Amino acid sequence: MRSGAWSRRRAPVLVAVAGALAAVLAGPLIGVGASALAAAVRPRVGVAFELAETSYRQEFSDAQIAEIEARGTEIVASRLGGRVGFVDYVVNDEAPYALEVSLDALDPTGLGIAREVGFHFALRGAAVSTGAKTYWTFRPREAWGEPIPEVEPLLEEIDRAFTGERADYAALVRSVLSQVRLSEACDLHPSLPSGWILPFTPEDICLDRGSILQIRHEVLSGGISAGVVLQARYSGETVDPDPSRRRLFCVPAAEEDRQLAAPLWTTPVEAVTATEVYLVEYEPLDAGCAQATELPTDVSFGGSP
Amino acid sequence: MEAGTQSGAGPSLQASVPSPPQPQPGVPPGAPPRRETAETSLLPRMIALVALGAAANLWSEQHLGLGIHDPKLLGAAGAALAAGTGLLDKVAGKAERESFGAALQRLVRPLLATPVLAILYLSLAIVAASYSSLSILPESGGRGSLDVRVVASEDPSYERRASGQGPLRIPLRVTSFGRAFRVECEGYLPRVVEVGPLWGARLVAGVDLKAPPSVLLRPSLEALRSLDSGGTLTLWKRDGDERVPLGAPVSQRSSFLVGPPRPIPAEASTRWQLELTAARLEPAEAARVLLEWGNPARVELDEPLLPGMWIEAEVRTRSPANRLKARAEFEVGEQPLTEIALPDVRSPDA
Numbered sequence: 116m117r118s119g120a121w122s123r124r125r126a127p128v129l130v131a132v133a134g135a136l137a138a139v140l141a142g143p144l145i146g147v148g149a150s151a152l153a154a155a156v157r158p159r160v161g162v163a164f165e166l167a168e169t170s171y172r173q174e175f176s177d178a179q180i181a182e183i184e185a186r187g188t189e190i191v192a193s194r195l196g197g198r199v200g201f202v203d204y205v206v207n208d209e210a211p212y213a214l215e216v217s218l219d220a221l222d223p224t225g226l227g228i229a230r231e232v233g234f235h236f237a238l239r240g241a242a243v244s245t246g247a248k249t250y251w252t253f254r255p256r257e258a259w260g261e262p263i264p265e266v267e268p269l270l271e272e273i274d275r276a277f278t279g280e281r282a283d284y285a286a287l288v289r290s291v292l293s294q295v296r297l298s299e300a301c302d303l304h305p306s307l308p309s310g311w312i313l314p315f316t317p318e319d320i321c322l323d324r325g326s327i328l329q330i331r332h333e334v335l336s337g338g339i340s341a342g343v344v345l346q347a348r349y350s351g352e353t354v355d356p357d358p359s360r361r362r363l364f365c366v367p368a369a370e371e372d373r374q375l376a377a378p379l380w381t382t383p384v385e386a387v388t389a390t391e392v393y394l395v396e397y398e399p400l401d402a403g404c405a406q407a408t409e410l411p412t413d414v415s416f417g418g419s420p
Numbered sequence: 421m422e423a424g425t426q427s428g429a430g431p432s433l434q435a436s437v438p439s440p441p442q443p444q445p446g447v448p449p450g451a452p453p454r455r456e457t458a459e460t461s462l463l464p465r466m467i468a469l470v471a472l473g474a475a476a477n478l479w480s481e482q483h484l485g486l487g488i489h490d491p492k493l494l495g496a497a498g499a500a501l502a503a504g505t506g507l508l509d510k511v512a513g514k515a516e517r518e519s520f521g522a523a524l525q526r527l528v529r530p531l532l533a534t535p536v537l538a539i540l541y542l543s544l545a546i547v548a549a550s551y552s553s554l555s556i557l558p559e560s561g562g563r564g565s566l567d568v569r570v571v572a573s574e575d576p577s578y579e580r581r582a583s584g585q586g587p588l589r590i591p592l593r594v595t596s597f598g599r600a601f602r603v604e605c606e607g608y609l610p611r612v613v614e615v616g617p618l619w620g621a622r623l624v625a626g627v628d629l630k631a632p633p634s635v636l637l638r639p640s641l642e643a644l645r646s647l648d649s650g651g652t653l654t655l656w657k658r659d660g661d662e663r664v665p666l667g668a669p670v671s672q673r674s675s676f677l678v679g680p681p682r683p684i685p686a687e688a689s690t691r692w693q694l695e696l697t698a699a700r701l702e703p704a705e706a707a708r709v710l711l712e713w714g715n716p717a718r719v720e721l722d723e724p725l726l727p728g729m730w731i732e733a734e735v736r737t738r739s740p741a742n743r744l745k746a747r748a749e750f751e752v753g754e755q756p757l758t759e760i761a762l763p764d765v766r767s768p769d770a
Binding site: 169170175178179229259260262263264265 | 640699700704
């Protein structure tokens with residue numbers, strides 16, 4: 116009896132250990148054969164920077180504001196491109212998503228004159244929730260009284276803010292860019308190691324291990340369609356002599372996902388469809404794949420991306 | 421000696437044979453004797469002449485600053501006269517004394533003639549009715565020299581100027597019923613004063629001449645930051661529908677004092693502290709702003725602020741934006757110090 120109870124209690128632990136062992140053993144090139152999944156392109160996100168804080172705007176002419184917003188947009192796109200490389204940031208171009216970055220008071224309608232000023236990030240686009248927002252501090256409340264610099268120093272300060280310690284890229288991905296659909300399709304790999312094959316190479320989306328993806332499925336069972344949302348962790352690549360044909364392979368991120376995913380591997384392939392893939396936690400690949408957008412030549416400042 | 425002999429024989433003869441009185445030269449025979457007439461009529465004339473001299477001295481002293489007014493000097497002159505007279509009595513003989521008296525009589529007598537006295541009195545009256553003066557005394561405690569310009573109200577071409585450290589006396593042409601003058605003394609408000617004959621007029625700086633009012637301009641917190649970022653403060657005078665700039669724009673993070681320096685009331689600091697608390701400023705920033713508001717920068721204007729002037733004060737953001745940041749419009753009062761807050765202006769273009 117005791118032995119049976121012990122086995123029942125420890126069974127999930129053993130499964131988890133086995134899963135983790137399988138993931139560790141998987142390595143960059145796991146034992147998953149070549150995939151015929153066509154390579155997808157990185158999603159495009161249009162970037163727009165706005166100088167919204169009223170007292171800041173008053174210090175500049177209309178032409179200066181236009182210049183700050185145009186060059187600020189380029190700075191933001193460049194810095195995001197250098198740090199969060201799983202999307203393409205475009206400026207002045209059509210894109211399915213729009214990332215609006217506005218420099219405004221933390222609470223524009225709040226009481227008191229001395230207010231903290233920072234960057235408000237908001238994502239617009241199809242199927243994007245209104246809560247896709249985050250905020251970075253630009254100038255804390257205690258620095259409210261500092262003079263507002265001229266155009267060039269202000270752009271330098273904005274640039275420094277995107278490379279400084281207040282730049283919380285993890286929060287940006289978690290709260291905002293996680294709503295950018297990475298792919299509309301991925302292949303299920305039911306056999307061991309069970310997981311998903313994504314239509315990218317690691318370099319395509321500049322993804323390193325530790326990144327967590329969210330995969331949404333549609334499961335048909337008894338004529339009823341049900342949605343299943345699981346989190347997956349980048350584990351390695353499929354085996355292919357042609358590196359450009361290797362694809363990302365992901366396994367369930369946690370034990371809970373492993374248990375929820377288990378029925379999927381036994382369901383007929385035609386009854387399960389992975390419909391959407393999102394990235395919720397991002398670890399950039401340190402391989403120079405995240406390229407900062409080249410700034411115009413008249414932007415003479417800035418640190419390393 | 422001959423005269424002594426004659427005079428010695430005379431009384432005896434007159435005593436023995438009284439001779440009828442001889443008619444005096446110029447006196448018709450039979451007319452009543454004029455003995456003692458000259459002496460009795462000279463005294464009041466002498467008094468009248470002395471009074472005229474005293475009046476002239478007083479007038480001169482009052483309006484020109486020239487005259488004998490020192491009691492010691494007057495006493496010394498009297499003592500010298502008495503001593504000279506006594507010395508003359510001791511040293512000179514009777515004949516010399518009579519000769520000196522006759523000479524003195526010849527000298528003074530014309531002045532005592534009625535027409536001469538009348539002319540002298542008339543002349544003094546005309547001068548006293550036509551000329552007067554304005555005296556300006558410096559402020560107690562002194563604030564340096566006075567620089568005064570006096571202009572006749574009805575005739576701006578009639579102008580007198582004076583400057584100096586001590587009391588100033590400015591002779592002026594007036595009429596018998598007085599004349600109005602505009603007094604412009606540097607550092608004080610202009611004033612119109614009626615200068616009458618005889619007494620003139622006297623003004624005491626700081627009492628009769630008021631210092632111009634001062635205005636403390638206190639920019640809002642955002643306006644202070646704009647000034648720190650290169651913004652400017654400009655003062656305008658409203659002249660009907662027109663605005664006339666009162667000086668060059670000032671660019672400095674500070675409050676501003678227009679007019680003579682004045683102490684800022686202590687209660688102002690308490691009120692400002694409340695304002696800063698309501699603005700939710702950090703303590704360090706609030707302390708900084710309090711110090712800036714309490715130590716205003718002096719602003720020199722092209723013309724002094726006068727009570728009744730309508731003033732517009734504007735803080736604008738730096739060029740080229742040049743947006744209106746804070747503004748106040750006010751009428752200059754007569755209070756020594758008025759505090760004017762410059763509140764933010766939310767312009768629709770920004």
